[in-house]
Amino acid sequence: MPATRTVAIIDDDRHLRESIQDLLETAGLSSLLFPSADAFLHERGYEDVNCILSDVKMPGTSGIELIDILGEMGGCPPVLIMTSYADKQTKATALNKGAVAFLPKPLDSDEVLRCLETAVRGT
Known part of the structure; x- marks a missing residue:
């Protein structure tokens, strides 16, 4: 099992993706960046990561639709959802579909790292 854990960061905001990547690097996690769920699926990003x-x-496939697609594939890594739309319905839908965490934007760095640590520990 590799010592370095890799997280896929999927967001249509390039600056946010890169900011999260910087945060993860300081915590000893590597990351792969994707501008959309469609790009992630097309590039088979799920094969190379411990967590999403x-x-x-986002344009195209939403993060919640991504959970459904990955669930149908089976054996995919845990998914954490982040959103500016942190209403109760969106949160309930994401968690009911199988997300292991629901993180409202703006992101709390400590919370992101805690949730990722818990998620990658199980992979």
Whole structure:
């Protein structure tokens, strides 16, 4: 099992992706960046990561739709959802679909790292 854990960061905001990548690097995690769930699926990003951190609302496939797609594939890494749309319905839907965490934006760095640590520990 590799010592370095890799997280897929999926968000249509390039600056946010890069900021999260910087945060993860300081915590000893590597990351792969994807501008959309469709790019992540097309590039088969799920094969190379221990965990997925995905936005909900993006052009094309949403983060919640991504959970459904990955669930149908089976054996995919845990998914954490981040969103600016942190209403109760979105949170309930994401968690009911199988997200292991729901993180409202703006992100709390400590909370992101705690949730990722818990998620990658199980992979």
